[in-house]
Amino acid sequence: MTPVFRFAPSPNGRLHLGHAYSALLNERLAQAWGGRFLLRIEDIDIARCRPAFEAAIIEDLSWLGLSWEVPVRRQSEHFDDYRRTAFLLKRKGLLYPCFCSRKDVADAVARREAATGRPWPRDPDGAPLYPGTCRSLPSSEAESRIASGEPHSWRLDQPAALKEAPGPYFYDSFRPEGRAHRVVAHPELWGDTILVRKDTPTSYHLSVVMDDAIQGVTHVVRGRDLEAATDLHVLLQRLLDLPTPRYHHHGLVLDPLGDKLSKSRGSEALHELRERGIDAATIRRHLGFSADSEHLEPNDAGNQGQHR
Incomplete structure (x- = not known):
């Protein structure tokens, strides 16, 4: 069976180095294993996703030297x-x-915690269980x-x-x-x-x-x-x-303070690095994807997210 990899960003902001790492890793594994590399646009959030951000994703990935199969699957379609x-x-x-609204859930959980004197269980993301x-x-x-x-x-x-x-x-x-x-x-x-x-x-x-x-998709590679x-x-x-793919959850590219890069926190975007005169080859080398590099996993160190 031919391995199939995918990179699936949401067009609700500009890509940063963490996205670049994940996309480059998927592409490298697809090439190394004789597989296919797909791009999927995960745009179900109709309130936040924008065509302009999708166009920027295509621009950034192309600038990095990535190519993928077409047509691209857009979830909104x-x-x-x-x-x-x-x-x-x-x-x-x-x-x-x-x-229930989020406030309804929060109020119900608060009442139960007050009644029992014990914290209400949380899901793996830290949100209270419904x-x-x-x-x-x-x-x-x-x-x-x-x-x-x-x-x-x-x-x-x-x-x-x-x-x-x-x-x-x-x-x-x-x-x-x-x-x-x-x-x-x-x-x-x-x-x-x-x-x-x-x-x-x-x-x-x-x-x-x-x-x-x-x-x-046979191999899901994500953070x-x-x-x-x-x-x-x-x-x-x-x-x-449905079949269960194989999974690899790679380490995260972190900022100088040791936090993961995030659109919501305003992490420096790829287009901002480009505007500062940094080229794609430098980004690939910084993330461990130069032609002669065998490094495939970020070290979760703070300086990974700061280009020097």
Whole structure:
């Protein structure tokens, strides 16, 4: 089987060195293993994603010397695919409508913490687990509220999902040099995750699992900050009868203070480095991707994110 790799940025800001590292690593592995390299635009966030940012992504990746197969898959062009899959999960009784706002969830968790004197459990991203407020709503009430146009998301009924697709759960994790080992996954740590958002017919978790299967992705190479999400993705793949790719969660490129680079924190973008006169060859060398370099993993040191 031909290995298939992908780089899947969201066009909600400009790319930084962390994105460049991930894209270059995917391309290098695809070349080294005789595989294919895909670009996917993950633009389900219709409120934040912009065509201008997508154009900038193409410009930055081309400047770095990357090339990819066409056509490029844009998630916003495939909302019907996600709707159909969500409908299948609903029909199996694995999703339920949730009318809670973030404030509603925060207030419910605060009340429970006050009542018990103990901290409420959090998911791997640090957010409080959903307390199940809407899980037991009578179907007649839920249908009436939906019919009235009340905003709602759809959550995974995790107890039902774990019963529908019982464990154990696992995936194969590989290293760039080829070594692999089996990782035990714990999707229960995520609780009743939102799989269909209020403002769009999908979520990151649902769309990324579907897209990887649709595009035949065999090797998912992404940052260590998404490692915990893989546990949930393994469960979704089981529920949807989809293949589980091999995964590699690479180290992160950090800023001088030791924090990961982030669009939201205003990390220096690739186009800003370009405007300072830094060329693509220097960026590739800085990240360990010069022609003679065998370095494939950032060292998670603060100076990795500061070009010198």
